[in-house]
Amino acid sequence: MVRCVMSLLAHLMTIAVLCGSCQVFQMHQQPASQPVLVINTWPFVNATRAAFAALSRTGSALDAVEAGCLQAEADQSLESVSYGHHPDEAGNVTFDAMLMNGVTMEVGAVAAMPDILEAVSVARAVMERTGHTMLVGDRAADFAVEMGFKRRSLNTDSGGQATASQTSAATCSPPADHSCGPYRPASSRDSNPGNRRLGHDTIGMVAMDAGGGLAVGTTTNGAAHRVPGRVGDTAVVGAGGYAKAGVGAAVGTGDGDILMRYLLAFAAVSEMSLGASPEAACRAALASVRPPPSGFHGALAAVDADGNVGGACIGFDSFQISVMRPGMPEPSLLPVPCSPGRPARL
Ligand SMILES: *[C@@H]1O[C@H](CO)[C@@H](O)[C@H](O)[C@H]1NC(C)=O
Ligand SMILES: *[C@@H]1O[C@H](CO)[C@@H](O)[C@H](O)[C@H]1NC(C)=O
Numbered sequence: 451m452v453r454c455v456m457s458l459l460a461h462l463m464t465i466a467v468l469c470g471s472c473q474v475f476q477m478h479q480q481p482a483s484q485p486v487l488v489i490n491t492w493p494f495v496n497a498t499r500a501a502f503a504a505l506s507r508t509g510s511a512l513d514a515v516e517a518g519c520l521q522a523e524a525d526q527s528l529e530s531v532s533y534g535h536h537p538d539e540a541g542n543v544t545f546d547a548m549l550m551n552g553v554t555m556e557v558g559a560v561a562a563m564p565d566i567l568e569a570v571s572v573a574r575a576v577m578e579r580t581g582h583t584m585l586v587g588d589r590a591a592d593f594a595v596e597m598g599f600k601r602r603s604l605n606t607d608s609g610g611q612a613t614a615s616q617t618s619a620a621t622c623s624p625p626a627d628h629s630c631g632p633y634r635p636a637s638s639r640d641s642n643p644g645n646r647r648l649g650h651d652t653i654g655m656v657a658m659d660a661g662g663g664l665a666v667g668t669t670t671n672g673a674a675h676r677v678p679g680r681v682g683d684t685a686v687v688g689a690g691g692y693a694k695a696g697v698g699a700a701v702g703t704g705d706g707d708i709l710m711r712y713l714l715a716f717a718a719v720s721e722m723s724l725g726a727s728p729e730a731a732c733r734a735a736l737a738s739v740r741p742p743p744s745g746f747h748g749a750l751a752a753v754d755a756d757g758n759v760g761g762a763c764i765g766f767d768s769f770q771i772s773v774m775r776p777g778m779p780e781p782s783l784l785p786v787p788c789s790p791g792r793p794a795r796l
Contacts, residue, residue: 484662485757487775488514490655491703491749494531497522497653498772498781505657512551512574514657515667519547519570522653523669526606530651533567534606536674543604543671545569546685548584549577552664552693559584561685562672565601566594570669573685584685604671652684654691654701654715656753666691666699666715673706682706688716697723698755700732704748704766712738718752728752729760736762744792751786759784765791 488501501518505511522531523545529535537543547569548559558577560569561584572594576585585593595601652670657663668690672682683689683706690706692715693699700718702709714735721731732750739746747765763769766788774781 484660485658485775486660487753487757487759487773488518488655488657488781489751489753489759489771489773490518490653491701491751491769491771492651492653493770493772493783494522494525494528494653495772495781495783496525497528497655498774501655501657502774502781505659509659509661511657511659511663511665512549514659515655515665516549516570516574518655518657519653519667519669520568523547523567523569528651528653531653531670533604533671536671537605538672538676538678538680540678541605542678545604545669546672546681546690547573547669548667548685548687548690549573550666550687550691550693550699551577552666552699553662553695555694557583557687559685559687560590560594561586561681562679563590563594564588565591565604566599567602567604568594568599570667572597572599583687586681587679652682652690652703652706654684654703654751656691656693656699656701656751658753658757662695664693664695664699666693666701668701670706680707683710683714686710688713690715692716692719694719694723696755698728698731698753700728700735700750700752702748702750704763705746708739708743708746709748714738714748714750718750722752722754727760728754728758729762732760732762736764739764742791746791749786749788761786763788 488498490498497518500521501514504517505514522528525532533543542564544562544564546561550557556577558573560572566572575597654668657665668684670684689710691701697719700715702714717735718731721734732752749763749769751761751771753759759773761771763786769786769788771784772781773784
């Protein structure tokens with residue numbers, strides 16, 4: 451009888467220990483495997499807030515990055531992203547935008563698209579309503595209209611730069627043998643090389659949701675005074691952004707004409723898949739721009755599968771990543787020290 455009770459007790463203890471350890475395992479496992487957060491390039495905290503609000507409302511990482519990018523497209527204080535700024539040489543404002551679902555690897559993108567404000571939502575329609583990945587130019591706007599979006603002028607008077615008269619093609623100095631792309635007025639190239647770093651502060655966002663969702667969203671009005679038809683890194687998958695569930699995601703900003711040649715977002719995610727931290731991954735990816743052209747400036751922000759955030763930059767005076775997680779009343783800004791680039795050629 452006593453032996454029987456002892457054996458029963460031993461059994462119960464074994465079960466208790468097993469259950470206890472399995473609970474502990476779950477408690478450690480759950481938050482680590484399903485982090486929830488929103489990050490974006492630059493201190494564009496209103497976009498972070500908009501994205502996080504959508505994440506809280508719908509629980510979808512894709513909804514979050516779409517909402518954040520929509521906020522930025524409409525926010526006139528974000529001259530490097532929103533409508534009404536950075537027209538091409540002909541004075542036309544256009545958008546490049548991209549969404550990527552890191553779980554399904556679906557991508558939707560639009561590039562050099564005029565007349566439609568909600569570019570990132572059009573990118574989502576490309577992803578969800580067609581079998582395609584990218585639509586460009588006026589045909590992308592036609593598609594958007596078919597999807598129910600409204601054509602409207604993206605030029606504004608208050609934007610200042612957006613009228614054709616102010617961005618006469620005659621003041622631009624393209625070509626091929628020169629440092630153009632982004633093209634800018636010859637008059638300001640000589641007097642103020644620092645200008646070159648204006649106008650590349652595009653927004654790239656990453657969101658992770660509690661269901662294991664991982665998404666990237668990017669949008670921009672493009673480089674000012676670009677040749678009409680120019681597309682930079684923002685809308686190009688692997689360049690402006692990339693996401694892979696179980697590994698992480700990265701987004702880039704800066705001199706898109708250079709950045710896109712190195713597929714830096716893809717490179718950063720590849721580095722993380724080999725075990726690099728987000729910061730080390732961004733550094734390694736940026737270091738692949740070799741030799742960095744004079745005046746080159748670029749920045750990357752990355753999130754790993756555990757929700758750790760890091761970044762790297764070169765040539766900018768400073769770079770910040772805006773981060774928001776559950777329980778935070780406000781986004782916080784993660785400062786990223788930049789390594790010096792080579793000065794712009796005069
Ligand atoms: C965010 O929006 C508020 C107005 O709602 C504005 O005052 C503030 O400047 C914005 N912040 C940024 C960083 O754009
Ligand atoms: C700029 O927009 C105007 C008005 O839509 C159009 O007539 C013109 O062709 C556009 N220019 C370019 C270069 O796309």
